Amino acid sequence: MDYRDSPEEAAFRARLRAWLAENAAQFRATGDEYWHQAGRWHVALYEAGFFGLSWPKKYGGHELPPVYDVILDEELALAGAPPRPSLGYLVHGLDRHGSEELALRFLPGMINGTERWCQGFSEPGAGSDLASLTTRAERDGDEYVIHGHKIWTSYSDVADWCLLLARTDPDAPRHRGISAFVVWMHQPGVEQRPLKMINGVSAEFGQVIFDGARVPATNMVGRPGDGWKLAMTVVGHEREPSTLGYAARYRKTVRALAAAVAERGAEPPDDLRWAAVQAEMLRLHVRRRLSEQLDGITHTSDGSLDKLLMTWVEQSVGHAALTVSGTRDPEMLATYLYSRAQSVMGGTSQIQKNIIAGRILGLPTA
Amino acid sequence: MDVRLTTEQRELRDAAARLADGLGPQSVLALVDDDRVARAEKAVAEAGWRTLRSDGASGVEVALVVEELARGLVDVPLAGPLLADDLYARLKAAGGGAGARGEAAEALTAAAAGAATLAVGGVAADAKGMRALLELAGTEVRAGLVGATAEGVDLTRLVAEPAGPLVPVGELGADDAARWRALALVVTTADMLGAARGALRLAVEYAKVRSQYGHPIGSYQAVAHPLAEGLALVEGSVSVLRHAAWAVDELDPAAAVHAALVAKVYTERAARTICETCIQVHGGIGNTWECLAHVFLRRVLTSAELFPARLEEIDCGLS
Numbered sequence: 001m002d003y004r005d006s007p008e009e010a011a012f013r014a015r016l017r018a019w020l021a022e023n024a025a026q027f028r029a030t031g032d033e034y035w036h037q038a039g040r041w042h043v044a045l046y047e048a049g050f051f052g053l054s055w056p057k058k059y060g061g062h063e064l065p066p067v068y069d070v071i072l073d074e075e076l077a078l079a080g081a082p083p084r085p086s087l088g089y090l091v092h093g094l095d096r097h098g099s100e101e102l103a104l105r106f107l108p109g110m111i112n113g114t115e116r117w118c119q120g121f122s123e124p125g126a127g128s129d130l131a132s133l134t135t136r137a138e139r140d141g142d143e144y145v146i147h148g149h150k151i152w153t154s155y156s157d158v159a160d161w162c163l164l165l166a167r168t169d170p171d172a173p174r175h176r177g178i179s180a181f182v183v184w185m186h187q188p189g190v191e192q193r194p195l196k197m198i199n200g201v202s203a204e205f206g207q208v209i210f211d212g213a214r215v216p217a218t219n220m221v222g223r224p225g226d227g228w229k230l231a232m233t234v235v236g237h238e239r240e241p242s243t244l245g246y247a248a249r250y251r252k253t254v255r256a257l258a259a260a261v262a263e264r265g266a267e268p269p270d271d272l273r274w275a276a277v278q279a280e281m282l283r284l285h286v287r288r289r290l291s292e293q294l295d296g297i298t299h300t301s302d303g304s305l306d307k308l309l310m311t312w313v314e315q316s317v318g319h320a321a322l323t324v325s326g327t328r329d330p331e332m333l334a335t336y337l338y339s340r341a342q343s344v345m346g347g348t349s350q351i352q353k354n355i356i357a358g359r360i361l362g363l364p365t366a
Numbered sequence: 367m368d369v370r371l372t373t374e375q376r377e378l379r380d381a382a383a384r385l386a387d388g389l390g391p392q393s394v395l396a397l398v399d400d401d402r403v404a405r406a407e408k409a410v411a412e413a414g415w416r417t418l419r420s421d422g423a424s425g426v427e428v429a430l431v432v433e434e435l436a437r438g439l440v441d442v443p444l445a446g447p448l449l450a451d452d453l454y455a456r457l458k459a460a461g462g463g464a465g466a467r468g469e470a471a472e473a474l475t476a477a478a479a480g481a482a483t484l485a486v487g488g489v490a491a492d493a494k495g496m497r498a499l500l501e502l503a504g505t506e507v508r509a510g511l512v513g514a515t516a517e518g519v520d521l522t523r524l525v526a527e528p529a530g531p532l533v534p535v536g537e538l539g540a541d542d543a544a545r546w547r548a549l550a551l552v553v554t555t556a557d558m559l560g561a562a563r564g565a566l567r568l569a570v571e572y573a574k575v576r577s578q579y580g581h582p583i584g585s586y587q588a589v590a591h592p593l594a595e596g597l598a599l600v601e602g603s604v605s606v607l608r609h610a611a612w613a614v615d616e617l618d619p620a621a622a623v624h625a626a627l628v629a630k631v632y633t634e635r636a637a638r639t640i641c642e643t644c645i646q647v648h649g650g651i652g653n654t655w656e657c658l659a660h661v662f663l664r665r666v667l668t669s670a671e672l673f674p675a676r677l678e679e680i681d682c683g684l685s
Binding site for chain 1: 367368369370371372375426570573574581582584585587590591593594595597598601602604605606608609612613616628631632677678680681682683
């Protein structure tokens with residue numbers, strides 16, 4: 001057991017650090033500017049050999065152990081660079097549920113950043129109860145025709161492709177009538193509308209209206225009715241801090257707040273020290289989880305535990321930001337406001353607790 | 367970087383878990399079952415877990431054994447003798463103890479035989495059947511013999527007063543003393559985590575069988591959600607404790623102490639929350655002496671107090 005870098009890991013870290021020193025400064029790490037530059041950042045990181053570290057080589061990854069992602073996240077935060085592009089859950093979903101042909105067609109472009117993706121799952125009427133989604137895909141020859149309304153769609157404004165859930169069999173039990181598709185976004189019948197969030201950012205989330213958009217039947221992921229299984233894989237990984245790489249970001253905010261307090265010659269308030277403890281917990285938790293993945297990636301409900309922990313950390317850091325800076329520092333205020341979304345997106349904290357209670361603790365359902 | 371437990375560590379943990387499940391008290395009534403306590407005492411003594419450190423075990427292994435035995439509320443000494451054993455080994459390595467006379471010499475002989483427990487502020491918290499006391503005050507090691515024992519707040523351990531004043535028997539270097547403090551923080555953190563896991567399991571099992579309004583109470587979200595939160599808190603605690611336990615032997619002393627403080631501050635809040643949830647889930651019964659919930663809570667409270675970790679000691683620079 002060792003928490004330190006192996007010689008190979010240390011060499012990787014040094015190479016990455018040197019590259020970041022040369023290249024990180026031109027990319028903004030927060031706000032709308034970050035979202036606008038996210039595509040360029042992704043490509044730059046990939047071309048330098050620092051993205052897709054733990055994914056299969058056949059898709060353009062490096063097949064390194066998952067712990068390399070921790071090194072990447074830590075160094076990005078240390079350099080003040082934007083975070084690692086969030087794609088792991090889509091990669092897992094297509095790799096696990098799509099055909100080899102489909103995965104080879106789409107994953108390389110997703111991973112190297114030349115094709116941008118969004119995820120069309122949630123709907124205005126299907127949030128926590130995702131299986132009640134009503135977007136429909138109707139067969140028409142070799143194609144399906146899509147009608148419906150998706151929301152909370154990250155990157156929808158810049159996406160080339162959408163991994164979409166739609167109902168293909170309205171008569172099947174609700175979890176079985178859903179299929180997954182890879183839909184081309186730049187076509188008639190796809191309308192994208194931005195959503196402005198409480199932190200003022202409008203480039204992160206969007207809504208997408210599908211009104212007669214078409215998708216070839218060959219772009220279905222898996223078989224008709226397999227959509228729910230894919231959705232569970234995707235949201236499971238979407239809940240993992242190790243996939244998301246946020247842990248290092250929280251530590252960065254804590255350090256920035258500690259510096260602000262020190263500048264005033266004051267002692268850190270309890271809220272800030274507690275946020276430091278929480279952020280350190282998540283750093284160590286991610287290391288443990290990624291080490292466990294050396295035994296092989298599993299698709300379990302543990303992501304719900306990790307999501308809950310991550311949410312508590314982010315909201316502790318948000319509270320610390322408010323305690324230290326009040327509403328005076330716009331960036332810290334945005335950090336606090338954004339933290340409120342963490343207990344909602346990727347499945348609410350209440351849904352995570354239902355999953356933990358039912359599937360892990362084995363408590364009965366009413 | 368690979369922070370998985372080794373095969374040997376997993377086997378050690380499993381052995382401790384088996385002992386805890388077989389010989390721990392399954393009820394408050396069982397706390398006074400002398401036959402069971404005698405069997406637990408024999409098993410722990412034979413396993414040699416009180417002298418793990420002088421036998422070369424790492425902080426990780428020590429933490430695993432302590433955690434599992436606390437999970438089963440095993441009511442024979444472990445944390446106290448373990449820490450005394452480590453302290454004695456450091457004293458010897460620093461060349462201390464040579465000039466001890468009388469009771470102090472007798473205490474050191476007992477310590478060499480693994481029959482000493484730890485005192486803090488002149489009182490031993492884990493003294494059942496122990497003959498001698500060792501204490502670290504600053505960097506000074508003091509020794510004495512066990513005097514009167516009594517039941518304390520923690521129903522699974524006996525507290526003891528020294529028979530006479532504790533006598534200085536040697537000095538540790540500052541680094542050695544810091545490393546020992548890190549171990550003490552880790553051991554008491556492992557004890558809290560184990561007790562919290564035991565309390566959580568007790569509450570979950572109760573929520574599955576206790577029925578109200580025609581359904582098991584665990585089917586209600588108002589009951590299920592705090593239990594789910596408890597499991598997340600356990601997972602977070604496992605992660606901070608594992609790092610701190612590793613750090614005892616592997617990081618520089620100041621970093622080892624800080625890692626242990628982080629682990630203890632986090633786990634203390636987690637463990638107390640879980641024990642309080644356990645009482646609440648049990649309802650009225652949870653507030654009676656006969657329910658094991660308060661036995662877990664008492665063990666958590668005493669292990670928290672034994673080597674306190676204060677939030678003010680946490681460094682926000684996370685250097």
